[in-house]
Amino acid sequence: MSTRINTYLSFRDSARQAVAFYQTVFGGEYTLSTFGEFQASEDPAENDKVMHSMLTTSTDQVIMCADTPNSMELTQGTNYSMSISGEDEAELTGYWQKLTADGTITMPLNKAPWGDSFGMCVDKFGVSWMVNIAGVPGS
Numbered sequence: 001m002s003t004r005i006n007t008y009l010s011f012r013d014s015a016r017q018a019v020a021f022y023q024t025v026f027g028g029e030y031t032l033s034t035f036g037e038f039q040a041s042e043d044p045a046e047n048d049k050v051m052h053s054m055l056t057t058s059t060d061q062v063i064m065c066a067d068t069p070n071s072m073e074l075t076q077g078t079n080y081s082m083s084i085s086g087e088d089e090a091e092l093t094g095y096w097q098k099l100t101a102d103g104t105i106t107m108p109l110n111k112a113p114w115g116d117s118f119g120m121c122v123d124k125f126g127v128s129w130m131v132n133i134a135g136v137p138g139s
Helices: 015-026 089-100
Strands: 004-011 029-034 050-056 062-067 080-086 104-111 117-122 128-133
Touching: 004 015, 015 029, 015 050, 015 062, 080 089, 089 104, 089 117, 089 128, 104 128
Parallel strands: 004 062, 080 128
Antiparallel strands: 004 080, 029 050, 050 062, 104 117, 117 128
């Protein structure tokens, strides 16, 4: 898998419907995981919420969607992030270091429940980023 930059959309309880809608618009196939599948929420009411979904369109573009946990703020109009993912640890760690310089780390780059390294930050221009390094244990 080569490194990709994708759009990541956040919703309040409607990510499942959104990814299905985008499939009808753009075609392709999607995958979906819930918070319950990864025991990623302490709130049992969030077990069926979408932790991550990924639509790969018929033109090989990727749109990712998730439900925002109830404990986190979600403001319509700012409910998107840029997502960088791949397997090249050095390349992706380099992007992480540059994006976090003069920015804010909102979730440190560490091992995630799905086995990859994952982190979230806001760069110095206020853009939210997620970095996922496939199969690499976090520090």
